[in-house]
Amino acid sequence: MTIISKQGKKFRVPDATIHRLPLYLDKLILLQQAGVKEVSSRQLATSLDIKASQLRHDFHYFGGFSKPGRPYLVDLLVPALEEIIGIDVPLPMVIIGAGHLGQAIANYKNFERQGFPVLGIFDVDPRLVGLEIRGIPIRPQSEMESFVRENQVRLAVLTVPVQAVQEVANKLMACGVVGFWNFSPTDIKVPGTVIVRNERLAVGLMCLSFKTKRLGNLELFP
Amino acid sequence: MTIISKQGKKFRVPDATIHRLPLYLDKLILLQQAGVKEVSSRQLATSLDIKASQLRHDFHYFGGFSKPGRPYLVDLLVPALEEIIGIDVPLPMVIIGAGHLGQAIANYKNFERQGFPVLGIFDVDPRLVGLEIRGIPIRPQSEMESFVRENQVRLAVLTVPVQAVQEVANKLMACGVVGFWNFSPTDIKVPGTVIVRNERLAVGLMCLSFKTKRLGNLELFP
DNA sequence: TTCTCTCTGTCAAACGAATAACACATTCGG
DNA sequence: CCGAATGTGTTATTCGTTTGACAGAGAGAA
Numbered sequence A, B: 001m002t003i004i005s006k007q008g009k010k011f012r013v014p015d016a017t018i019h020r021l022p023l024y025l026d027k028l029i030l031l032q033q034a035g036v037k038e039v040s041s042r043q044l045a046t047s048l049d050i051k052a053s054q055l056r057h058d059f060h061y062f063g064g065f066s067k068p069g070r071p072y073l074v075d076l077l078v079p080a081l082e083e084i085i086g087i088d089v090p091l092p093m094v095i096i097g098a099g100h101l102g103q104a105i106a107n108y109k110n111f112e113r114q115g116f117p118v119l120g121i122f123d124v125d126p127r128l129v130g131l132e133i134r135g136i137p138i139r140p141q142s143e144m145e146s147f148v149r150e151n152q153v154r155l156a157v158l159t160v161p162v163q164a165v166q167e168v169a170n171k172l173m174a175c176g177v178v179g180f181w182n183f184s185p186t187d188i189k190v191p192g193t194v195i196v197r198n199e200r201l202a203v204g205l206m207c208l209s210f211k212t213k214r215l216g217n218l219e220l221f222p
Numbered sequence C: 001t002t003c004t005c006t007c008t009g010t011c012a013a014a015c016g017a018a019t020a021a022c023a024c025a026t027t028c029g030g
Numbered sequence D: 001c002c003g004a005a006t007g008t009g010t011t012a013t014t015c016g017t018t019t020g021a022c023a024g025a026g027a028g029a030a
Helices: A015-033 A041-047 A052-060 A074-085 A100-107 A109-113 A141-150 A162-174 A201-212 B015-033 B041-047 B052-060 B074-085 B100-107 B109-113 B141-150 B162-174 B201-213
Strands: A002-006 A009-013 A093-096 A118-123 A136-140 A155-158 A179-182 A195-198 B002-006 B009-013 B093-096 B118-123 B136-140 B155-158 B179-182 B195-198
Touching (some): A015 A074, A015 B201, A074 B201, A093 A100, A093 A141, A118 A141, A155 A162, A155 B201, A179 B201, A195 B201, A201 B015, A201 B074, A201 B109, A201 B179, A201 B195, B009 B015, B015 B041, B015 B074, B041 B052, B093 B100, B093 B141, B100 B118, B136 B141, B141 B162, B155 B162, B162 B179
Parallel strands (some): A093 A155, A118 A136, A155 A179, A179 A195, B093 B155, B155 B179
Antiparallel strands (some): B002 B009
C-alpha cells in the first residue's frame, strides 16, 4: 500500500503489485536475451504462475504499455519497468556488519548489475577491518558516518547483531540514509520518511517447518 | 492459504497468519526470558505493531489459549506455539551449495537453536570440499543423495547456481526431501506434496528501490 | 473493404484478510 | 455477594486484492 504521485496525479499501488514488478522484469530480461520481441500478458503470466488479468491489472497502475490487440514489446517493456522500479539509475549502498551474511551479500555480483553497487562495508571487529571483498575494503565502523555523508549514500544493508541495530540505524539516518535493508530479527524504529525492508530469514524457515510438518494431513486441490 | 486437518477437523489457515506465528513466538520468548508471566493480546500486539484483534483472530485458528477475561500465560503459550509452528521436534536440514550464502546460513547458530540443525553441506567445487563450518564438513555433491537417504533428511536449503537448481531439487525429492528453502532466483517445479519457500533477495532490494526513489513524492499518513 | 482473430485496457464481481464490535467469563474491591 | 473492570473468544464489517468479463483497437486474410 504505497501512494505515489506521478505527473501531478496521485494514486495508490498495492504492495502486492510492487512485489511482482521485479518478477516481471526478471522474466522479461530473460526473454530479451533469448531474442524474443513480443510477449502477451497470457504468456508472461503463465510462465510466472499467475493470472493474465492480474498482470494486466498490475501494469494498468502505470499506464498502458501496449495497445489493445497487440502484445507487449519486450524491448519497450524492459526499460519501462526498470524506470518504474527505479533501477535505471544506480542506487549505491553500504553494508554495515561484515559477518558471514554481510560478506555473502557483498559477494553477490548480481546486485551490482541490477543497479545496487556496494560502496563500502563496515565492521567494529578490527580483525575484519582491512580485508577486501570483491575489491571493496572492510572499513572500521568509526568511519561509517563520514563515509556515508561524503558519498551521499541513501541505502544501507544492516547485518549487525540485534543489540546494535537501532543505534546504527539512527546514526545512518542522521547522515542521510533513507532506506534500510534490515537482516536483523528486530524491527527498527524510523520516521515515516524512511523505508525499511525487514528480511527475517528465520521466519521463512519456520513457515517451512509449519507446512512440511503438516504435509501428512495436507488437503490438496487438483 | 494452507489447509490443515487436526483431530479430524479440517480448516484453513491464511498464509498471512502463518507468517505472524514466528513473530509472536519470538516476542513471547523474550518476555519469558524477562520473567514476564502474563501478557494480554493488546500488550503483545502493540509491541509487534499490529492490532490486538488480529492477534486474537490468529490465535483463534488454533483454539483458545486462555479464558475470557484472563490474559495469556506466557509459559503456556510458548510451548503451544512451538508445537503449532512445528519446532518442538527438530527438523534437520542439509545445505546444497557452499558458496558465500550457503556458508552464511551454515554459520547462523540460531537456526540450530530454533530446531533446524544443519546435518551436512554439499558442493561440487573440490576446493571447498573438506572445509568445515562450525564443525560441519563440506562434502562432495556426489555424496549428497546417499547422505540424505541415510539420514532421512526432509528439508534442504538450495544455494546453488540457477542452472543447477532444478536438477538438484529433483535428486533430493527422489531421496525423500519434502521441503525446500530456495535462495536461487528461479522457481522450481515440484509436485503438490512438496513445499517450497522462495527467498528472493533481489526482489526485496528492488521493492526498497521502488519505495526510496519515490520518497520525495510520497504522500504520508499521520 | 469487411470479417475474423487476437489481445489489451478497464471495469465489475468474488474472494480473502484486517479491523471493529460485542457477548460473556473471570477477577477483585468494597 | 454484588458491581466494575478486564480481556478473551467470536462474529460482523470494512477494506484491499485477485479473478472474471467484456468492449473495442489493431492486424491479417479473403
